[in-house]
Amino acid sequence: MAAAESGEPTRIMVAVNESTIKGYPHASISSRGAFDWTLKKIVRSNTSAFKLLFIHVQVPDEDGFDDMDSVYASPEDFRTTKRRDKIRGLHLLEYFVKHCHEIGIACEAWIKKGDPKEVICHEVNRVQPDFLVVGSRGLGPFQKVFVGTVSEFCVKHADCPVIAIKRNAAQAPQDPVDD
């Protein structure tokens, strides 16, 4: 069937972020959940009919410092910090791109800096995917006030259809704000 697929593939943008839990850079629980759900429920075996577009938005520290505990003694120290951020982001994207390659689905992945919800909506305008998939922690109304929610903002403001995939309750960490 896939060989008979005609026309352009369906382009699915998937917003991914790092986990907040461990020091080692890896995908958040809800990012992985959204990705797995997309493969299992949408792409299925029809890999040639879809293309996944991974966007990862890195948040600069509010005060402009990437790490308050670092000592900057030379220009090289700043470059090291930037390089470390870059490596973390690349490592995250590698997780998704590697998986796509293994199952034979076309993909692209890139990193932007800024406020994730704003940048994701901006990238939707620029790239014009057929739809956007975002993971969601499924927080309650009280928790949302304090930590914000990228998925709800995208559902309201992104200029394409959006599907928010709630994190499996069984996979939620001890603090549900973590991911």
Next chain:
Amino acid sequence: MAAAESGEPTRIMVAVNESTIKGYPHASISSRGAFDWTLKKIVRSNTSAFKLLFIHVQVPDEDGFDDMDSVYASPEDFRTTKRRDKIRGLHLLEYFVKHCHEIGIACEAWIKKGDPKEVICHEVNRVQPDFLVVGSRGLGPFQKVFVGTVSEFCVKHADCPVIAIKRNAAQAPQDPVDD
């Protein structure tokens, strides 16, 4: 590829309603848009991997009368009214089921009575689809206050992932509240 598809099909619930524009019962612009989008962007050629579940919710008149201009002179008149409603609903579902049969995708369709947004969420709980597709008129905030919006309610309250497909602006009727 489709033949190699393993496991249960992805069950997509699609909420459909009648057009508000003409007297003759036919699917609303946004219902047809959501259905066409689902086939084109999600199902594609992989028809054996999906099953569509059409839910149509008929709204009883607020005052309990189905038609204020009718004259009821016998019990038979009431039966006629009920039958007419039923025929309109069946005619609507026939549109979608017929199309599914033509392209060879499994489907089920049924009618419920009540407040569409509440009933759709209730049916999601009962049927547990993998996700729900709803059409949306894409109304502005001012219009929404007066006519309500089923899609936004479902996005917030349905207990499964929801994707709202906005009506193509070029297809909007003169009064955007119509559909």
